[in-house]
Amino acid sequence: MNNATQLTPALEVKNITKTFTLHQQQGVAYTVLDDFSFSLNRGECLVLNGPSGQGKSTALKILYANYLPDSGEVWFHFNNHSVELYSSNTHQVVYLRENHIGYVSQFLRVIPRVSALDIVAEPLISQGFDESASRDNAAELLTRLNIPEKLWSLSPYTFSGGEQQRINIARGFIKPVPFLFLDEPTASLDEKNKQVVLELINEFKQNGTAVVGIFHDADIRQDLADKIIDL
Amino acid sequence: MSEQLYNFGYLDENSKRMIRRALLKAVALPGYQVPFAGKEMPMPYGWGTGGVQLTASIIGKKDCLKVIDQGADDTTNAVSIRNFFKRVCDVETTEETGDATVIQTRHRIPEQALTENQIMVFQVPIPEPLRYIEPSETETRKMHALKEYGVMHVKLYEDIARHGEIATSYAYPAEVNGHYIMDPSPIPKFDNPKLDNSPTLMLFGAGREKRIYAVPPYTNVKSLDFEDYPFTPQTWTRKCDLCGSEHSYLDEIVTDDKGSRLWVCSDTDFCQKNQAKQEQSNV
Amino acid sequence: MFDFNFQEIQPILKVENLNKLFGFNKGCQNINFELFPGEVLAIVGESGSGKSTLLNSLSGHEQPDSGDVIYHAKNEQDYSLYKINESERRLLMRTELGFVHQNPRDGLRLRISAGGNIGERLMAVGERHYGDIRSKGENWLEQVEINSDRIDEQPRFFSGGMQQRLQIARTLVTHPRLVFMDEPTGGLDVSVQARLLDLIRQLVQKHQLAVVLVTHDLSVARLLAHRIIVMKQSEIVETGLTDQVLDDPQHPYSQLLVSSILN
Numbered sequence: 001m002n003n004a005t006q007l008t009p010a011l012e013v014k015n016i017t018k019t020f021t022l023h024q025q026q027g028v029a030y031t032v033l034d035d036f037s038f039s040l041n042r043g044e045c046l047v048l049n050g051p052s053g054q055g056k057s058t059a060l061k062i063l064y065a066n067y068l069p070d071s072g073e074v075w076f077h078f079n080n081h082s083v084e085l086y087s088s089n090t091h092q093v094v095y096l097r098e099n100h101i102g103y104v105s106q107f108l109r110v111i112p113r114v115s116a117l118d119i120v121a122e123p124l125i126s127q128g129f130d131e132s133a134s135r136d137n138a139a140e141l142l143t144r145l146n147i148p149e150k151l152w153s154l155s156p157y158t159f160s161g162g163e164q165q166r167i168n169i170a171r172g173f174i175k176p177v178p179f180l181f182l183d184e185p186t187a188s189l190d191e192k193n194k195q196v197v198l199e200l201i202n203e204f205k206q207n208g209t210a211v212v213g214i215f216h217d218a219d220i221r222q223d224l225a226d227k228i229i230d231l
Numbered sequence: 232m233s234e235q236l237y238n239f240g241y242l243d244e245n246s247k248r249m250i251r252r253a254l255l256k257a258v259a260l261p262g263y264q265v266p267f268a269g270k271e272m273p274m275p276y277g278w279g280t281g282g283v284q285l286t287a288s289i290i291g292k293k294d295c296l297k298v299i300d301q302g303a304d305d306t307t308n309a310v311s312i313r314n315f316f317k318r319v320c321d322v323e324t325t326e327e328t329g330d331a332t333v334i335q336t337r338h339r340i341p342e343q344a345l346t347e348n349q350i351m352v353f354q355v356p357i358p359e360p361l362r363y364i365e366p367s368e369t370e371t372r373k374m375h376a377l378k379e380y381g382v383m384h385v386k387l388y389e390d391i392a393r394h395g396e397i398a399t400s401y402a403y404p405a406e407v408n409g410h411y412i413m414d415p416s417p418i419p420k421f422d423n424p425k426l427d428n429s430p431t432l433m434l435f436g437a438g439r440e441k442r443i444y445a446v447p448p449y450t451n452v453k454s455l456d457f458e459d460y461p462f463t464p465q466t467w468t469r470k471c472d473l474c475g476s477e478h479s480y481l482d483e484i485v486t487d488d489k490g491s492r493l494w495v496c497s498d499t500d501f502c503q504k505n506q507a508k509q510e511q512s513n514v
Numbered sequence: 515m516f517d518f519n520f521q522e523i524q525p526i527l528k529v530e531n532l533n534k535l536f537g538f539n540k541g542c543q544n545i546n547f548e549l550f551p552g553e554v555l556a557i558v559g560e561s562g563s564g565k566s567t568l569l570n571s572l573s574g575h576e577q578p579d580s581g582d583v584i585y586h587a588k589n590e591q592d593y594s595l596y597k598i599n600e601s602e603r604r605l606l607m608r609t610e611l612g613f614v615h616q617n618p619r620d621g622l623r624l625r626i627s628a629g630g631n632i633g634e635r636l637m638a639v640g641e642r643h644y645g646d647i648r649s650k651g652e653n654w655l656e657q658v659e660i661n662s663d664r665i666d667e668q669p670r671f672f673s674g675g676m677q678q679r680l681q682i683a684r685t686l687v688t689h690p691r692l693v694f695m696d697e698p699t700g701g702l703d704v705s706v707q708a709r710l711l712d713l714i715r716q717l718v719q720k721h722q723l724a725v726v727l728v729t730h731d732l733s734v735a736r737l738l739a740h741r742i743i744v745m746k747q748s749e750i751v752e753t754g755l756t757d758q759v760l761d762d763p764q765h766p767y768s769q770l771l772v773s774s775i776l777n
Contacts, residue, residue, distance in 0.1 A: 022769070066761055068754065068758055078517055078518040079516045081518040083518060090741050091553055092520060093755060095520050096518075379608075380638075381635070388647065389626060391644055393627075
């Protein structure tokens with residue numbers, strides 16, 4: 001990383017406000033984020049901290065355009081270009097997600113009939129990478145995450161929570177990305193696998209990825225955080 | 232003989248005029264089915280009412296009429312229609328292809344080459360070649376107008392898939408003048424090549440469905456096929472048992488209850504002429 | 515990975531102020547959107563909200579009262595579907611566009627063999643080599659997971675799921691770029707639905723299809739679509755990325771839809 005890139009942040013969040021209006025419940029409205037801002041450099045990790053219900057997940061989802069803010073901007077800066085998430089059209093956002101963002105949600109969304117290996121390899125294949133090379137990469141990651149090989153060809157439908165979560169993590173880490181968003185990725189993992197995930201995150205950081213995450217464990221927060229925002 | 236109770240040709244002059252107008256349109260749009268106000272004829276549908284109305288509309292006092300059914304002049308249907316016109320027009324009739332100016336037919340085109348001075352009138356049961364696959368008349372009309380004929384090949388495809396060859400052997404669809412696809416009436420596909428570039432005006436009448444269509448003289452008529460399954464007319468490995476012809480359409484006739492069979496020309500006039508020629512040369 | 519190489523592309527379909535009403539708020543009105551190549555758009559909403567009317571208008575089957583449907587063709591030309599003549603429109607509909615009906619009986623010829631059904635669209639665009647047509651038929655049967663030795667069987671003897679897969683093969687054989695689907699899994703058992711959905715998902719990805727999909731099943735939209743349009747009483751009430759609309763619906767009606775169907 002050279003100094004020039006250090007000067008411009010990788011990710012800038014400006015004045016995000018998010019209110020949920022529950023039309024089904026007499027239109028009750030509550031504001032979760034009010035004038036939320038931060039900026040993050042390449043290779044840095046921001047940890048969103050705070051008790052549950054304070055908007056950590058909401059903030060993370062807004063970075064991925066999964067939740068729609070009332071106002072504010074989310075800027076993704078590249079070497080050659082900057083993209084503002086909420087003034088881009090949907091297929092531009094889809095492109096950004098498919099090519100530049102890794103996102104690990106709390107739960108794996110299982111696709112019927114698709115094997116664990118293919119679920120993990122899919123983000124690479126859909127970007128046009130060679131199918132068998134993509135599967136090799138997926139196999140490598142699953143090995144690192146201690147998923148027994150006999151499970152690879154099965155649909156994760158019947159897997160345990162911890163196994164499903166590791167499949168989900170593998171899927172999020174399969175492609176090199178400049179932006180990585182993690183929603184409690186280590187929540188249901190044992191110590192050994194937590195360490196693997198830590199290693200993976202650190203490898204991404206070293207490659208210049210800007211990471212934003214929510215972590216249950218205080219020690220992981222300590223290990224990874226370059227910045228902490230308390231919500 | 233003529234019974235003056237009827238107008239010449241049985242139909243009244245206005246009806247004939249209406250049919251002739253439809254005929255003009257049919258000739259102008261080769262292969263296109265022109266609707267017409269078909270009349271009730273003194274015979275049931277299926278006995279050639281379409282053809283009879285066309286013949287009645289075009290026949291004149293100097294015409295000489297030949298009527299064939301399955302190639303034969305002496306079957307019930309042929310004899311009845313011939314007698315009908317003899318009675319209502321008092322025109323000359325013949326069984327000789329060369330002498331006829333109007334030939335009404337069901338199932339065959341004569342073997343003897345036709346000329347510019349003759350008109351063929353075909354009796355058609357189902358004029359719409361797309362009917363097999365598309366039941367809607369609105370839709371088939373549109374398909375004809377826009378030349379959307381993919382489904383015609385579906386029928387031939389099904390033939391090959393089921394029988395290993397195009398098994399359609401009569402009413403074999405053909406493209407007329409590069410546009411309309413027509414059902415050439417239930418003639419054997421053996422006769423399809425005779426439609427192509429023929430010097431003779433070919434008129435088709437469907438009485439029940441009230442449609443007229445035509446192939447004018449010297450018009451291209453191309454039988455549908457696939458590149459790897461080209462159109463092929465029927466051929467026989469044998470000759471006619473009566474006249475020895477090797478190039479005519481043969482009918483199989485069972486001659487007794489012991490299974491004896493004869494293969495003879497379906498065109499009786501052609502066969503008899505051939506036999507007469509051979510007798511002469513034998514003398 | 516630190517470069518952003520997004521190529522701005524032409525939308526494959528532009529819908530401008532489209533209106534088609536059969537009565538007060540019956541049909542669809544004020545419809546505007548763009549669809550991009552390779553993009554899957556789901557139109558969701560309750561029965562009678564105008565989804566199917568919209569689909570029929572978009573796909574060339576139903577002349578709108580007003581507005582424009584502009585298709586950007588393979589040859590880079592724009593075709594306003596209802597301003598070009600019928601012959602051109604029908605040509606596009608059987609080449610570059612495809613339509614998958616909810617009921618396979620509407621999209622198949624049940625008494626024509628599976629191979630004939632697939633081959634029809636090829637023959638309609640002028641293919642005249644039986645052997646080629648047949649081998650493409652076999653290939654497509656395999657692609658939709660029907661054993662190719664069933665090529666000569668008539669689809670009336672197939673199960674509903676197989677009929678639907680055959681309809682998809684028949685639609686895709688001419689390599690359309692834009693496919694319209696009307697509740698493609700509507701009449702099927704849940705177990706069969708999952709298989710068909712996954713098949714559609716794979717085919718859409720493999721052939722880079724743009725798809726407009728009508729469904730009332732939000733899980734179908736979740737699995738297949740990049741983007742969602744929510745319709746209510748003939749109008750679009752919300753549109754956005756699929757997961758955004760399903761996870762954070764804004765409009766009261768979308769919230770009702772999501773809360774009543776998802777658990």
